[in-house]
Amino acid sequence: MRAQVDDHHPDLLTVIEHLVSSGGKRVRPAVTLLTGEMLGADPDRLVILAASIEMLHTATLVHDDLIDGSLLRRGIPTVNAQWSPAATVLAGDYIFARAAELAAQTDSVAVMKSFAETLATIVNGEITQMFASRGVSSRDDYYQRIYAKTASMFVLATKSAALISQSDEVIVDRIRQFGYEIGMAFQIVDDILDFTGEQQEVGKPVASDLRSGLVTLPAIYYREDNPDDRDMEAVLRGEFSSDGRMKRLVKAIRRSGAIQRALEEARQYVDRGFEYLEQMPDGVERQALFELGSYIVDRQI
């Protein structure tokens, strides 16, 4: 990723250095590398693919944070917290371009197609969310949203790694399904942690989604079980200026069965993913992918 900014404007080097050193869990490149190694991909192409996927993910985060006005991610300042909106738009575009260059370096047209499709899916999901009415969210809307936002990228990671491994269609399809299932679980757990985590762990305010009018699975379940909760309806209308109402609601959701139900659902996704994974070649990489799937539901941040 660092090698992708050799000859361009020095401020771009600074911003990419900032993003690269900010860390993050690197789950997507880990899934890419393990899948590819499990299926016998060429190591050089695989590393390029993994970097491409992490950069695509990073580019979408740069534009996301700008759009949401988020000032912190992973506990450190976002690009838009430091740069003007205009410069942030261009920084995101530049990272897209560099991600696309890396994807092209895999020398696989099929990977390029998946890469471009995934970007379209992600952006379409964001636009759909933007134009949706505040607070209104069915479970179906939610699943579509987290597919676009997160699972699509896990599908890209697993499918592309299989594609450059010259795997047959059945293998490509099964590992793609594995990516889908763990990707859905990953986002559900992220949405749970938004309620249960502490600000210093998550690196952003507790219940930040709900504060911005975004109803995630724990809130959906809570609302189904407590249709008359006045705090919830007020918060969904954006009425929580005192913050006391929001804190009371978050406490109520944490104590309710909604968190547990959502976590159970994430486990089911991972279990379905494991059924696909069991059909893959045995070895240390498959074992590591099982562990990664378990980590996705068991992690605390």
Added chain:
Amino acid sequence: MRAQVDDHHPDLLTVIEHLVSSGGKRVRPAVTLLTGEMLGADPDRLVILAASIEMLHTATLVHDDLIDGSLLRRGIPTVNAQWSPAATVLAGDYIFARAAELAAQTDSVAVMKSFAETLATIVNGEITQMFASRGVSSRDDYYQRIYAKTASMFVLATKSAALISQSDEVIVDRIRQFGYEIGMAFQIVDDILDFTGEQQEVGKPVASDLRSGLVTLPAIYYREDNPDDRDMEAVLRGEFSSDGRMKRLVKAIRRSGAIQRALEEARQYVDRGFEYLEQMPDGVERQALFELGSYIVDRQI
């Protein structure tokens, strides 16, 4: 281009329809199609490539107009004049994604690489311009800027069309040079028309570049010939609140030899381009490319 928004959010269909029907000269796809036909490219892949290049160009314009706060382009409202900044960022991203999908559909890894490189070049040029000091601009800066902004896309158009035609390296390189030369000329003439055109023809205010602190070739030549012009120095410092100063300066530049000198330079670029074009297969397409090159310098809008 229209076929690229079949299954996604209806507002995206609206915005792409808006952009597609806004017209424009379509010079880039015309160059792509003529080059590819001249060199024997498969017509289906060629049309996809031409659409991909026009969509990439459109995507960069959507983000550009947002960044510059431009409300009109080609005489009709820009996306950012109608949508929020956040939605405009995403609309641009979506068009990038669709352009990349089309590029991938050419089934050429070399085309994909050029496509991604060109996007990086364009965005890097914009960032460099954004971080440059207001008004300070050497001729070398100017050439680098218009290469990134415009000529790089003409290089992409000609080179990619040659690549999918299975042309040998010598042909690819020569037609790429042709693209470079006419691309540079195209932007110089655009910059001239910014001074000489009328608002209703150009679709934006006269001398809009200078108003935003951007010094283009006519202004560079005028400044070289008139180093003590007080209006120029004031305008470059952003001091032209009365507008009388700006009008007087534009009139002075129009009357000076700077316009003619810039136009002569554009002609030289096109002439050099024609030397490369003469080495291409004779036929109606080559003839049309000669005419297109002449049109680039002779056009009024």
